[in-house]
Each structure stands twice: as C-alpha cells, then as structure tokens.
Amino acid sequence: MTRQNEQVVLIAFGGPSSSGKTTIAQTLKALLADVTLIHLDDFYLTDSRIPIDEATGYQNWDCAEAIDFEKFTTYVENVKSGKEQVPINSIQSNDLNLKLDPSEKRAIVDKIDSQQDKFKGKKLVFIDGFMLFHNPELVDLFDIELLFHASFSTLKQRRESRGGYNTAEGFWVDPPDYFEKIVWPGFVNSHKYLFVGEDVDNNLKPEALRKHHIYNIRNDSDSTLSELVRKTLDIIIDNL
Template sequence: MAEKQNYEKIVIVAFGGPSSSGKTTSAKAVNALIKNSRLVHLDDFYYPDHDIPIDPTTNLPNWDCPEAINFPRFTQYIKDIRDGKNLDEVIDTMEPDTDLKLSETDEELLLKEIAHNIPNLDKSLLVLVDGFMLFHDPEIIQLFDVRLFFHASYKTLKQRREARKGYNTVEGFWVDPPNYFEDMVWPAYEISHKYLFENNDVNGRLKQSYRNDLRIREIRNETGYHLYTLVKWSLEAIYSQFQECR
C-alpha cells in the first residue's frame, strides 16, 4: 500500500493550457519515464453528459467551460493526495493512448538527465495532473508545486483539435460538430484565461507577475516541435522547483 511516509516528498505538477496544446501527450511521456509518478486527468472529473452546460447561443453542450467539471471533487482529490490520503485510489481513466511517444534513445537521454538533476527522485512521488482548466482560477493554481502552461497559436490548436476523432465522455463519445473550435472551445478558453495575460490577450505573453510570483512556466508547442523538447522543458521546470517542494 502506498503511504505518505514512504515518500520524502509528494510533488504535484500541473500540465495546464488550452485544448490540443499537448498536455496529455507530454504528461503521459513523463509518466512513462518516471517510475514513481502517477497521472491524474482532469477530464476524468467531467460531470455526466446530461449535466454539461448548454451554450445559449449555439444550443450545444459546452465541454470547454469550467462549469462542465466537478471542481469540488477534483480539488478534494488533489488535496487528499497532498495529505497522502488516497494514494492507492487510482481513477479508471477515460483517456485513450497517445499517438506520440518518446523513442528509446530519447528516453535513455532523458533518464540520464533526470538521474543527474534529481538523484533522489525514486524516494519521491511525482503526481502529474493534466487538464485544460488548471489555471483559470488562482485558488486551483495553488494546488500545484510546478505549473506548466502549454500553449500554441490559435491556428495550430484549431488544426490539431479538428484532426481528432473525438472524446470519451462519462456516458458516451463526443465528436465536435463543425465550427466547434471557433464557436465554443476558443471563446471558453479565452474568457477563462485572459486574466493571466498581458493586455488580456491570450495570444500574447503571460503577465510578468504570474510568471514570477506564481512561477507559471510557458511551454510553446507549435507545429514541428518534438515531444523530446516538450518533455525536456517540463523536466527542467520540475528540476528547478523540486528542492523547494515540501
């Protein structure tokens, strides 16, 4: 049985940012690399399909707003992990396997780097939390020790989202209807995240105060970026915060 006293530290890492920015792909790649890590997907905390808010303009379910997620349950789950309470309670996930994976050579290189930077990592538990609404609320941001903000341009995100088959939901499978990205996904992201950005412009940079005080690390994942680079950047943020974590 996993217990808090088995670990020197429990480090909780947020992989946040808009839909199709590469959060799940990167979090799963880090999880595959690090034995003492576990994954938590915010998508496993969606309300049942019939409770997803209906957008009054399009009359479509809005899967991309914070109200679609059971945040009280999610917040309690993360707090319990922090307190070492439900370390054995692994959620049966709805997330499918990822398309992109690290090569064996990349894994070997990264493992060497991890061993060099955090030699005592195997005494800690790394909790990798993947979700599109981890940074919309400053109180939620406080749940995490390391804060990775994945991002890409509107064009890249739209292309990736539209290339996807769909999403498993609590009660079925959701396929975006035409124009769902521009009508629903992007506006819901923009409304909930603009407060973090200079001039409220989600295409620009995060406000300096959020980068410095909340130590949010931006990870741009544009077309052509390799998974190796994304994982390397994620790990670098983990190295720089690790010693400070309780």
Template sequence: MVKSSVGSNLYTYDAAPTVPPISAKPDQRLLINNQLPGQLLVSTPSSTLTTMASPTTFIVGLSGLSSTGKTTLSRLLRSLIPSSFILHQDDFYHPDGAIPLHAGGLQDWDCAGSINWEYLCRVLDSVHEFGALPADLKSLQDDSPVGAEPEQKLVSPETMRRLKKRLDDNIRADVRVAILDGFLMLHRDSPVEERMDVKVLLRVPHETAKQRREARNGYVTIEGFWTDPPGYFDKIVWPNYVDEHKYLFVDGDVEGRLTSEAEEKRRIHTPESLDASMEETLEWAVNILISELKLKLASASSPSSL
C-alpha cells in the same frame, strides 16, 4: 518495494501504496493494513529504524488549450519518472446531462462549469497526503489514444535516455510525482492552482490546435461518447480559452507573453515558442520540473518552514 540511497540513508518504500477510497471518512483513512500508506523504512550504517511517514508528493500541473500536447507530454514524463502517475482532469467532468449549455444550445464541455471541482480538489488533497491515487478512482482517459502516432515516436531514444538520467540524478526515489493533465486549471479563481507545486501552461498556435482537435474522432464521457459538431472549436473551445486565460498575458494576447505577475509571483511556466516540437517541449518541461522541485524541497527543509 523500491530502494534508493540518499546520503548515508537507504530508503525503502512501496512503489504503489494502498490508498483508501476518496469517499472514506478521515478516521477511516488513518491506517491501512495496520500501516500508513507510503511507510518508509530508513536504514543507517549503525542502526535500522522504521518511521511511519508519508512520501513527499509533488503535483505537476500541465494546463492549456485543448490539443496542445498535454496528455502526450504527461505520458512521456510518466515513462521517464518511475515514481510518477497521471491524474486526468477529464475524469472529473460532471455527468453528461449536467454539462452546461452554450448560448447556441450546444453542450459546453470546455467551460469551468463542466468540471466537478469539489471532487477534483478532494482527490488532489488525497494525492498530496498519500502519494498515490485513491482506490476508487477509475480513469476513463488513461488508455485513450491522443494523437496520430504513439508519443514515444515523437522523441528520439537518445533524448529519452539522456532525460531519464537527468531525472534519476535529480529526483530522490522517495519523491512521488503526480502529473495533473487538464485544459482549464489556471483560469481566474481556479480552486486547483494552489494545490499545484509546478504550474505549466502549454500553448500551440490557434490553427495547430484547431487542426488537431478537429482531427479527433471524439471523447469518452462518463455516460457515453462526445463528438464535436462542425465549428465547435471556433464557436466554443477557442473563445472559452481566450476568455479564461487572457488575464495571464500582456495586453490579453494569449499567444504573446505572460505578465510579470503570472510569471514571477505565481511561477507559471509556458514555452517561449508556440511551434516547439514535442522533443523540445519535453526537454524544456524536464528542466522546469527539476528546477521547481529543487526549490520546493529546499523550502520545505528550511528552518523557517518548520
């Protein structure tokens, strides 16, 4: 149980509610152990009453080119936000034999057609409803190494303490944060963009991403293991990224500025500097997260939204 006071109320809720399998039918997902997932117990000075209510859940989407630091940033945010958990887009690839082939005959793991979007969307809808991952979702990616050193070494302990205090002071304990980590979530006609409450597009220079990608040993897949063949980044990864994201940028320059439509209307956030350290990126992301969640909570509580 987790307890948190908000105003004069005391909220008590399950830190990890039991969530039905994503394959369950709607009527089977209504009650679990005779209670709704995320049940809140609300106590006031004069009385105690129980409300059957799901937690407030926000999905923070961290998208971007492969090897831009998305998983590292996701893990750092998870370590700072007790009510958070990570959902990896890489867990939603099609089986190895169903991955599309590139014109050159290689499997194309970096295109939209490689992802099972229908399944991912159903899981995101479940996360929004229940505030936790479905019981039958098993991640292949959560414990996989992502960089040359542990993410905690990339940010000073002092910065981590300071950012944790900021988050604790600004995010209610009854709010759950789902961090969606993926390489292709803001492409044109993306089915998941509308499900994201906060949209972040991480970027690094082309050469930095290339060096990081080519330094990796490979990737765990549903049916085995994938290792990039020589030249894979420049033949497939980078061209796919440019083709799917240039519409977001002024003059199609993916290392330049976002268009006003992407920035102001769709509220996509991307760091100004492509060379920012992970410590700088984490601090920037925390500021974005707090600002966007405040806006979402204010909008949800306004009379016009009721």
C-alpha cells in the same frame, strides 16, 4: 497512495485543448520511476449535466462548469496530504500518436539518472487538465504549474483532426464550428488574466510566474516531442 515521509509534489499540466498536455504528461511519466497521473477529464459531470451554450445550443465541454470541481479539488487535496485514494478508472485513451525514438528516450533517462538526488524522497503527481489555471485559488493548490500553449490555428487543426472524446457515459464528436465557437473562447475568457494585455498569444505576465509559478511552454507546429519533454523536465527539476 504515498509512502511515509515522502513529500508529494503536485505538478499541473494545464492549457487549452490540444496543446499537448496529455501526450507530454504520459511520455514523461513513462520515463520516471513512480509518477501518479490524474486527468481532469475524469471529473466531468455526467453527460446530461453538461452546460448548454446559449448562442449555439451545443453542449459546452470546454468550460469550468462542465467539471465537478468540488470532487476534483477534494481528491487533489487528499493526494497532497498523502491520504489513500481510490484509483480512478480513467476514460482517457492511452494511445499516443507521438512517440520518442530510442535515442531521444535514452538522453532523457540519462538526464533523470544524473539528477536522482533531486527526486529522492519526493512523490511526483502530474495533473493534466484544460481548466487548472482559470481560478487563482486552484492554481495555488499546485506546486509547479506548466501552461502548454499553441496558436489558434495549430490548436484548431489538432483538435479537428481528433475523432472525438470518451465522456463519462458515451462519446462526443465536435460539430464543425465547435473550436472557434466554444473551445477557443472558453480558453481565452478563462486564461486571459494571466497574459500581458490580456492577449493569450503574448507572454505571461511576470506576476503569473512570480506569484503562481506558472511557466509557459509553447507547443507550436514546429515543436518536437523530445524538446517539449526535455523542457518540461528541466522546469520540474529546477523547482524540486
């Protein structure tokens, strides 16, 4: 996967469902020369092994236990050490609803071109997933951590506008109360340790940045794709 002597830089695009991780990772990947993008969604357990939420009886696709983390961690560690990996046949759809216009694209490409010395000798690997920061040990596997985020109401509205999700073996459509019963509590319980007062709408604790290098990127309803991609790129460049 890597050329010799290249330094692999693992950049995690984490955060709750519908916070824009996949959109921003795919948009930025398309503008950079040679980025590998790994989706945590490709490491889901098979459909019959997805845990069942006791209170609702729903399959819980939004908890860490729905993912084969042993397989994922081994894969990412191998990527980091430059070992050849079998490319993943992704279940992720490549259709993006949001797109940059040509002038926005131009401005971002110009910025990348002006910072070529920062990228030299480095192989960037983007990792996109809803459960990348729930476990501090896993967080430390990554070199740069970006936590995309939005309010409850924005995330709920975006999630509920989606038709459904490809799964390892089929297709999943959320029941009507799935966001408030499963998706949101799953995010809050696994990520509150990173936030001041354990309130996920508050700022990140300073030690989240200091110790784990996690950056909070708000993608609320008034955020544009262009500003999000520029902000993401600036953080990456600052940390290369």
